[in-house]
Amino acid sequence: MCVNTKENKPMNCLAPSILSANFANLEEQIKILDEAGAQYVHFDVMDGNFVPNISFGVPVLNSVRKYTDRMIDVHLMVDEPIRFIPDFAEAGADIITVHAEACKHLDRTLEYIREQGVLAGVALNPSTPLSMIEWVLPKVDMVLIMTVNPGFGGQRLIPYTLEKVAQIKSLIEKKGYKIDIEVDGGINLSNVNKAVEAGANIVVAGSAVFGGDIANNVENFLEILN
Structure with missing residues (x-):
């Protein structure tokens, strides 16, 4: 869970997406990002097949891991992600998130992530x-609700996805699970409060963080989140 380590209480966390860096x-x-207080680094992996774009791979994650001790949230937007899980875990991922739509055997894939000693996330397209x-x-350990169609940064949030966030929040609470809810896509300072009100506690933001004064943008997000 995303928690305040000093008080050991649940909190809302910011996960800047370095796709926009x-x-x-x-x-x-x-x-x-670290100095400004961002708690996570969101690392998008795209294969040009599951989504119409290509981004980084394991060598870049190896470098990023050396730059920060924050939680690195690896988002695998690739077909059959089970093939790549060990390599990303070894490279320093703290959380590995796979798309339900991309897995032939989702249950086994999630088990496999945890077997590598990292947290398991599952993502859903809008x-x-x-x-x-x-x-x-x-x-x-985490559910990621895509609030845009994946593949590119700088898109507008799809409004109905926030209702989806509220529904998964209700289901998680009903079952008594301790699961983080992350939102990714089109999040900015004008709508982040709506995402949190819907039930998200981890917020991915790309262009809204890296466009302009990064430190100031992070601080403004954290002020709203907490």
Whole structure:
């Protein structure tokens, strides 16, 4: 769970997506995130097949791990992600999230993530029903609700996805599970409060963090979140 380590209480956390960072200054920008208080680093992996874009791989994660001691949240937007789980775990991922839509055997894939000693996350695209993950929730540490169609940064949040966040929050509470809820896509300072009100406690933000003064943007997000 995303918690305040000093008070050991649940809290809302910011996960800046380095997909929107300046790759030529990645180390410097990650250090700015750390100093400003961002709790996570969101690391998007795209294969050009499951989503229409290509991003980073294991070598980049190896470097990012050296730059920060924050939680690194690896989001595998790839077909059959089970193939890549050991390598990303070894490279320093703290959480590995796979898409339910991309797994032939989702239950086994989630088990495999935990076998590597890291936390397991499951993601759903905007139009994918929650019923697709209901039975695997006991094997999940985080549910990621995509609030845009995945593949590119800078998109607008799809409004109905917040109702989906509220529904998964209700289901998790009804079952008594301790599972983080993350939202990813189109999150900015104007709508982040709506995402939190719906039930999210981890917020991914890309262009809204890296566009302009990074430290100031992080501080503004954290002020709203907590």
